[in-house]
Amino acid sequence: MENFSQSADSKFKLINVAAKRCRELRSGARPRLQQVSSRNFAKVALEEVKAGLIKYESLPPPNKKDVDDTEGVPVAL
Numbered sequence: 001m002e003n004f005s006q007s008a009d010s011k012f013k014l015i016n017v018a019a020k021r022c023r024e025l026r027s028g029a030r031p032r033l034q035q036v037s038s039r040n041f042a043k044v045a046l047e048e049v050k051a052g053l054i055k056y057e058s059l060p061p062p063n064k065k066d067v068d069d070t071e072g073v074p075v076a077l
Contacts (some may be wrong), residue, residue, distance in 0.1 A: 014049060017056045021045035 022045040025031065031044050032053040039042060048054050 003051065013056070013058070014046075017044040017054060018049050021048060021054050 016051075019042075022041045025041040025045060032048050033044065033051065035061055037047065
């Protein structure tokens, strides 16, 4: 599992992880914090992630061989 640092990549991960947690909270999940400082789901999700209460795993980037280069190219029938 990872911690967030000051790099740009980590900021994008922070937003993605918090957004997923925000959707979970909106769907009825209970906050993992003892005291919630806001009723705003996005703020609660960010606080949970920054507190280390939300675990996530980064997937390795896809191999170029796995990506189809012909996508979007018209095919004659």
